[in-house]
Amino acid sequence: MSSDQGFFSDVRGPVVPGGGLGKLAWDHRDASLGALPVFTATDDPGPSFGALLSGVGRDWRSAWMPAASAAGSLQQGRDREFQAPHATTVLALRFKDGVVMAGDRRATEGSFIAHRLMEKVLPADRHSGVAIAGVAGPATEMVKLFQTQLEHYEKVEGAELSLEGKANQLGQMVRENLAMAMQGLVVVPLFAGYDLHRHVGRIFTYDVTGGHYEELDFHATGSGGRDARAAVKARWRWDLERSDAINLAVQALYDAADEDAATGGPDAVRGIYPTVAVVTAAGFEKLGDEEVEQSFAEVIASKRESGRMP
Amino acid sequence: MTIPFYVAPEQLMKDRAEFAQKGIARGRSLLALTCSGGILIVAENPSRSLHKISEIYDRIAFAGVGRYNEFDQLRVAGVRHADTKGYAFSRDDVDARALANLYAQFLGQVFTHEMKPLEVEILVAEVGWEDSEDQMYEIAYDGTISDRSGFAVLGGKNEEIVERMQGVWSASLSLDDAVPLAAEALGGTRNLAPADLEAAVLQRGAERRAFRRIPDDELAGLLGRKKSS
Numbered sequence: 119m120s121s122d123q124g125f126f127s128d129v130r131g132p133v134v135p136g137g138g139l140g141k142l143a144w145d146h147r148d149a150s151l152g153a154l155p156v157f158t159a160t161d162d163p164g165p166s167f168g169a170l171l172s173g174v175g176r177d178w179r180s181a182w183m184p185a186a187s188a189a190g191s192l193q194q195g196r197d198r199e200f201q202a203p204h205a206t207t208v209l210a211l212r213f214k215d216g217v218v219m220a221g222d223r224r225a226t227e228g229s230f231i232a233h234r235l236m237e238k239v240l241p242a243d244r245h246s247g248v249a250i251a252g253v254a255g256p257a258t259e260m261v262k263l264f265q266t267q268l269e270h271y272e273k274v275e276g277a278e279l280s281l282e283g284k285a286n287q288l289g290q291m292v293r294e295n296l297a298m299a300m301q302g303l304v305v306v307p308l309f310a311g312y313d314l315h316r317h318v319g320r321i322f323t324y325d326v327t328g329g330h331y332e333e334l335d336f337h338a339t340g341s342g343g344r345d346a347r348a349a350v351k352a353r354w355r356w357d358l359e360r361s362d363a364i365n366l367a368v369q370a371l372y373d374a375a376d377e378d379a380a381t382g383g384p385d386a387v388r389g390i391y392p393t394v395a396v397v398t399a400a401g402f403e404k405l406g407d408e409e410v411e412q413s414f415a416e417v418i419a420s421k422r423e424s425g426r427m428p
Numbered sequence: 429m430t431i432p433f434y435v436a437p438e439q440l441m442k443d444r445a446e447f448a449q450k451g452i453a454r455g456r457s458l459l460a461l462t463c464s465g466g467i468l469i470v471a472e473n474p475s476r477s478l479h480k481i482s483e484i485y486d487r488i489a490f491a492g493v494g495r496y497n498e499f500d501q502l503r504v505a506g507v508r509h510a511d512t513k514g515y516a517f518s519r520d521d522v523d524a525r526a527l528a529n530l531y532a533q534f535l536g537q538v539f540t541h542e543m544k545p546l547e548v549e550i551l552v553a554e555v556g557w558e559d560s561e562d563q564m565y566e567i568a569y570d571g572t573i574s575d576r577s578g579f580a581v582l583g584g585k586n587e588e589i590v591e592r593m594q595g596v597w598s599a600s601l602s603l604d605d606a607v608p609l610a611a612e613a614l615g616g617t618r619n620l621a622p623a624d625l626e627a628a629v630l631q632r633g634a635e636r637r638a639f640r641r642i643p644d645d646e647l648a649g650l651l652g653r654k655k656s657s
Contacts, residue, residue, distance in 0.1 A: 154534040155508045156501065163508075167515075170508055266515050273483055273507045 167263070167270040202303065203232035205257060207342035207374045207381040208239060208249035210310040210321045211350055212335055213363035216398035217310040217319035219247050220367040222342070222375060223390055224382030225254050234382065239393040241402040243268040246284055246311025247395055251340030256298060257305045260291055281313040285322040285330055293328025308339050312397050319397060342374030342381035349373040361413075364394055364405070368413045384414045444545045448569035451547030452494045457583035458551070459593070459610050460491060460576075462562040465603030466555045466632040470610040473626040481628045483639035485510040485522045487555050489630050493583035494548035494569075502531060502550060519636075524554030528565035528573055536571025545569050549582045555630035555638050559599055589613050603629060607642070607650040622647040 155174055163169035208221035221238035224231060232254075240261050242248045248264060250257040267287060272278050279287070288309050295305055309322040309330075321333040336354055338346035349370035358366065371392050375383035384391050391410040396403050456472035458480060469491050471480040480499075481491045484506045492499025506527055514522045531550060539545045546569055554563040564576040579597050581589045592613040601609070607627065611620050627642040642650075 154502075154505045154530040155512070156505045156534065167511060170512065171515075174508075174512060262515070266511055270507065270511045273511075274504055276477075276479065276482070 165271040165274040167267040170270070203227050203254040204380065205236060205238050205251055205254045205340065207338065207340040207346055207371060207378065208251050208308050209338035209343070209346045209350065209367060209370055210249060210308050210333075210336065211354060211358075211363060211367060211370075212319045212321060212356070213358040213360060214356075215319070215360060216312045216396065217247075217321060218360075218363045218367045218394065218396055219249050219308070219310050220371055220392055220394045221249050221251075221340075222371055222382040222392045223385075224380065226380045229379070231382075234385065234388065234390055237393055239395050239404075241265070241395070241404070242284065242288075242309070242311070243272070243278070244401045245278075245314060245397065246281060246309065247397055247402050248288065249308040249310075249339075250305065251308070251343070252305040253303045256295065256303055257307070260295065260305055260307070264288055264291060278314075280315065281311050281320055284311065285309050285332075288322075289324060289328045289330040291328075292324050292326065292330075296327055299326040306339055308337060310397060312399055312401075314399070317399070338370065338374070340381070342371075342378035345377040346370040346374040360396065364396070364409075364413050365417055367394055368392070368410065369417045372414070372417055384411075441540075444539060445570060448539075448545040448547050452549055452569065453584040455493050455495075455583050457581060457585055457589055457614055458491055458493050459579065459581050459589060459614055460551055460553055460564055461579035461593070461597060461601075461606060461610060462559055462564070462577070462599065463601040463603055463606040464559060464599070464632070465606075465629070466634075466638065467553045467562055467564070467630040468603060468606045468610060468627070469551070469553065469629070470607070470614060470625060470627045472614055472620065472624060474624055475626075479626060481626055481641075483507075483637070484527070484552070485514065486519055486636050487630060487634075487638045488522065488524050488527065489553045489628065489639050491551040491553070491582065492548055493550075495546070498546045499548040499550055502534070502546075502548065505534075506531070506552070524552045524563045524565060528552040528567060531567045532571045532573040534571075535567060535569060539570040551580055551582055553630060555632055555634075557633070559632070585616075588616060592616065604650055607647065611651055622651060
């Protein structure tokens with residue numbers, strides 16, 4: 119790693135008082151599980167969970183990154199029989215009290231549907247959420263590490279990271295994934311949360327190189343992202359009420375599913391509806407299926423009423 | 429050249445124990461108790477930022493008395509252990525008993541192998557879904573571990589507080605009633621103000637993170653309630 123202070127800076131193994139005897143008693147591969155992970159001042163990983171994993175001899179990279187050669191063959195096999203599952207459309211939009219995040223539930227393997235129940239909008243911590251598009255396996259693993267990192271920081275330091283600090287951390291993780299992205303295993307998250315200092319909802323988008331950019335109003339990513347963005351753009355206002363913002367998110371997902379084969383629409387037969395979450399000063403709140411179902415019913419009814427086709 | 433004097437192992441251990449006990453007895457006490465609403469931990473602590481009570485994991489809390497820098501190092505190690513374990517396996521696999529054992533091993537090792545023992549006493553508590561599943565482990569400076577049920581007292585003036593608690597504690601206490609009770613047991617004849625106390629609770633039935641600090645204004649309300657009734 120280039121930077122010593124980076125998220126994944128490498129630190130040496132833990133030490134134990136007692137010198138030689140202590141060293142014998144420690145197994146570096148499982149140091150944090152077999153004995154108390156205590157470090158000397160110079161080796162201390164600080165509040166970084168990634169550095170801690172390196173410090174106790176667990177390579178966090180192996181968590182979501184298959185060997186480069188394997189990823190290469192995955193890429194070559196793209197048009198043939200084997201493909202990794204992909205997650206598709208996710209979006210976030212600001213409204214009066216915060217941010218609405220939404221995502222469909224479909225994961226695809228080429229033209230096959232791999233999963234119908236995938237959750238792509240997940241809480242990152244109490245006041246922020248992360249939505250994932252891209253290759254499902256590395257993306258969910260990245261979210262798990264991100265969630266752990268935020269909570270770990272909060273507990274070790276006794277204070278929450280700022281929203282921008284959280285966005286930065288996620289950017290570093292995306293950057294670490296660049297080698298995989300070059301092989302075709304692209305993970306592009308969308309991060310949104312409520313800024314407790316500025317009292318506004320904020321949205322951050324990422325590119326594969328880990329660059330992150332703040333969006334003023336709304337953003338959508340994934341294969342149906344363009345269609346979802348167009349739908350939101352047509353009706354977004356800064357002073358949307360909560361229910362209108364939810365309906366707009368649902369409408370955008372509906373339009374994305376209408377145009378994009380990889381994006382799943384509402385599934386009334388199985389009772390599967392997209393994930394919708396609201397992040398406000400009160401925290402991250404995932405809506406119940408009934409509320410999302412109701413919102414879909416309203417959107418569909420208004421489409422019928424106005425004579426507009428889907 | 430100096431020749432080290434022979435010191436009998438009994439004497440060595442006795443000296444170290446005395447040293448650690450003295451250090452711990454200088455500090456103020458801490459009290460944890462199980463009640464119907466969860467596990468309440470109250471400590472005498474005038475500082476708002478240097479905490480004696482902290483969150484380790486979803487249902488696990490840590491509390492320490494004695495030297496702050498020493499028990500805080502143990503707290504951070506506990507967070508690191510819990511987060512790594514939960515990440516490697518599952519959140520359900522992180523438990524207080526395993527962590528308490530690690531603390532005991534570490535403290536025991538320092539006590540026997542280092543020049544200076546750690547001058548701390550720590551508590552690891554885990555709230556269960558039922559009050560019968562609550563766990564509280566007290567670990568002393570020498571690695572002695574004891575499993576407490578009902579309540580646990582750490583730090584100086586230990587016996588007096590235990591005596592006061594014995595008469596008043598019951599498993600059916602509500603959280604609101606337990607707070608003034610704990611403050612009285614800690615204070616004895618002294619009347620402790622909310623600013624002198626640090627309080628936190630592991631809430632029973634919490635979806636995920638059960639640890640919650642009780643802020644000063646809420647603490648003041650709970651302490652006042654008792655006096656008016």
